Amino acid sequence: MKIRAKMEIDTERCKGCGLCVSVCPLKIMEIDRSVTNRKGYHAARNTAIDRCIACGNCASTCPDAVITLEKEEG
Template sequence: MTAKLTFDTERCKGCELCTAVCPRHIVAIDLTATNHKGYHPAGVTDITQCIACASCARICPDSVITVEKF
């Protein structure tokens, strides 16, 4: 299965909830980027390891993550 994760980085507040629930530990805070609110947004480190469980999207309080399965 192939997955695509999309993060609305401008709306992400870097709460790290998504990083805590990822079973593959591939969702991480991007310390090299800062959004317009001054937060470091979340992103995926290795999309090939994603199993499209959508745990990250379900726990996100601001609904900034979209998971698509192919």
């Protein structure tokens, strides 16, 4: 059974603190230095959602609750 994850990151509210990057066991979260939001921050992004195991570390660690994660099994 493969776990599929659906992730949304509110990039306009993300302040790019990097906590989600540091707790990702697969190291597939990163700070996207190519984009700046309205507040002037580089937001986080998932670089390989197809590899995400939906552990929830990123969402639970985010101090601003900008990451929403849903797990789909199938």
